[in-house]
Amino acid sequence: MLKPESLRTVFMGTPEFALGALEGLLASGVNLVGVYTQPDRPKGRGKKLAASPVKQLAMKHEIPVFQPQKLRDPVAVEALRQLQPDLIIVVAYGQILPQVILEMPSYHCINIHASLLPKYRGAAPINKAIIDGETETGVTTMLMDVGLDTGDMLIKRSLKIGENETSGQLHDRLALLGREVLEETLQQLCAGTLVRTKQDDELSCYAPMMKKEDGLIDWQKSATDIHNQVRGLDPWPGAYTYLDDEVLKIATTTVVADNSGEPGTILSADKTGVCVACGEGALNVGELQLPGKKRLSAMNFLSGRPLFVGTRLRSS
Template sequence: MWKKRKSKEDAMNVVFMGTPEFAVPTLEKLTQFHHVAAAVTQPDKQKGRGKKLSFPPVKEAALKHGIPVLQPAKARDEQFIEDLEQLAPDVIVVVAYGQILPERILNIPKYGCINVHGSLLPKYRGAGPIQWAVLNGEKETGITTMYMEKGLDTGDMIDKAVIPLDQKETSGTLHDKLMELGADLLLETLEKLENGTAVRTKQNDNESSYAPMLSKEMGEIEFTKSAAEIEQWVRGLNPWPSAYTELGGKTLKIWDADIVSYDGDERPGTIIEVTKKQMIVACGQDALALNEIQLSGKKRMSVQAFLAGSRVDTGTVLGE
């Protein structure tokens, strides 16, 4: 679809801003078709017991391609802004960078600052658009490219790409699909910016919704909710922070489950049936058949494998 540039003079001069794995495919695609003058990412972080410094995924990708890396503590730092001005980018591409950009930066590039956002705006503005699409049971979602402005994901939209959510879609599988889709859509958008065919579409604020970051506390399952709601929650919190309850005083993470029809009157959270492959738990409406779990201190495994080494009786109440 896109051809490599005949020369460096023919390529756009791009500054890329991003931090997590989600941003890497877009950076990789940019290096094939444009000149990436610098990659801007968050500072390195200490991880693990040894407090070893860990590079953000974007930094690792940039260094692999010999791209200069900038890691300002704050995007408002005067020296950093001056460095960006010296680079004189045609466009600044932003993918999950993690900081609000001051207006002075937004005004630097000729074509503006273009954001690749993981939802169909104006729905799901904010830090957790991918997860909330799954948590809320959306049938489809996608990627939006837009001009950045001072508001949070409120800028004029340029392009959209839509994909359906599979029945067993998790936040993890959707994340991987959208990061590849975003890379391709960004190249389309840049082509339109260059040839003057990009169309600005204002967002309808009345149709907007906010997608906040997830927290570990959100993972605790309330079995008084319907099995359908809980099953969406299990998928939406996979891989992080994961949906969990308690079994025998230990944390039990639930990684995969199915909805089962049930019209009994057992207390929500009660295990009403144990088969060779599943544990079935009563919910506020219907029941949840657990397929894949992880008890604290053990590996993630199928319920069948778990039951081969552990006994769980019907009547056991989860969450106590």
Template sequence: MGNLRTVFMGTPDFAVPCLDILVKEGYPVAAVVTQPDRPKGRGQKLAYSPVKEAALAYNLPVLQPASIKDDACYEQLAALQPDIIVVVAFGQILPKKILELPSFGCINVHASLLPKYRGSAPIHWAIINGETSTGITTMYMDIGMDTGDMILTAETPILASDTTGTLHDRLKELGATVLSDTLREIAAEKAPRLPQNEAQATYARMLCRDTERIDWRQPATAIHNLVRGLNPWPVAYCKYQNKSLKIWQTKVYDETVPCSEPGRIAKLTKDGLVVETGKGTIEILEVQPESKRRMKASDCVCGYCLTVGNLFE
């Protein structure tokens, strides 16, 4: 059973298994800090974060500061007298005075093998960039962006079939396991403290609309990695007849065939359509036309009169 008085900070689904492990292993969780409720869905009703829902299910106190930098928030945290603060995908940068508040420090569970893929979208970019492995790193937090000394790491392969969704689900469970081991080492005062190699650091920048748009001049393999790296959110897209077409699933059809016009439909198949790229061809298997549901690409071909020679913008 854990004996470190803990404050937990997290917001999305990725953070929930880490909160679960704290409760399961008996760590006294003094409070859970999460982002304010946000409007969601067509009705724009205020929705709880996944972490808030989990915290309420455990009857844990919940704090939702608009800004973690507010003096009132610091005073609330100081009054809790935490031994350690655990941060998992919280969504706000902690100020120096909070980082220095707990006697055992603030630790973070990050979804990459640091110092690679520091930043806000490490799972997406690992797949987009065609990596074959990634993992979890726990670290002591400092004022930099994921620059603190590392504690423990665990690696997992990125499968050819992985999307950001499947890899996310695997990593969130791995994160809880590594957190459990980390807290055990910290409580025993045996935790390593390994400085990161700045020369090897890379950044997983925030995703933007430009990132999501398919550039057909890229190789088929790069486009395929982009599609699976943006599935299930925010989803890669292209333009056809001035309307957006989301691309949910693809496969590399031929990596080496010469192509004369990237974006041109080269062939129709029973499963969808084959498109020329900057290098090789790619088969589109699942799409979502603007304001429509997701569908098999073969259904889209029939419904939208796509044929050989049509050009995606």
């Protein structure tokens, strides 16, 4: 039986979602010989270079950090080879691993993916599951291959999606679940009991990276579809509409049955929310935000910017 401390392990990840897995590795006793993360990026109004959350955690624990611009660069490949990895763990790293790296570790390259594969392969599985109105999602560990999230599955664990849960809230719960699934995967690896299951490509669907324009609301859609869009894009990139010539961000919505106006028409506006007619049903908006301003509750928003019944919110 393998001992965790005998596994020379390299971790590859970048955003906050990867932190739980890295913390789990630190607690597991594996020999963490290096952490790979994306290069520092400009952030904030000052556009100062900022380290990724994964880099910050690795530096705190004095683990060597590597930040190649391109992982497939021969110099980067050789630097990784010098670490002599037995195991490479990848969580939302942000670069595709070339075949030469996939073949490098003595055991496996294992990826943690935030969906119940083969559904929602790609960069934004959390957002897309909510936008599509899914009521269940989860985390899958898999053996990596050259395809996009197409490798053999190892362990899957599911959880329910709340009817008003946002992608930000679900992200945090899945990150915790990801840590648990990784720990279970490592235990089975060390015990020699891991079981590989091939993915059924016919059941797959793709979750592309979200773009700002994905947030534009089409009020002709049903209130349920728009509600799913709003929460699926919260906190980023956010759902929005147009109020006169201004972009108006929409958040914290609930579906209501009332639909007595043309889609996009404000039916009521008071401290309980701003109710907007949709193609089917209506949406009560609890929080709104104008450009350059903070997100405000409907009550606080209306105190500074009244919205009148009959006003039309536009999709262009």
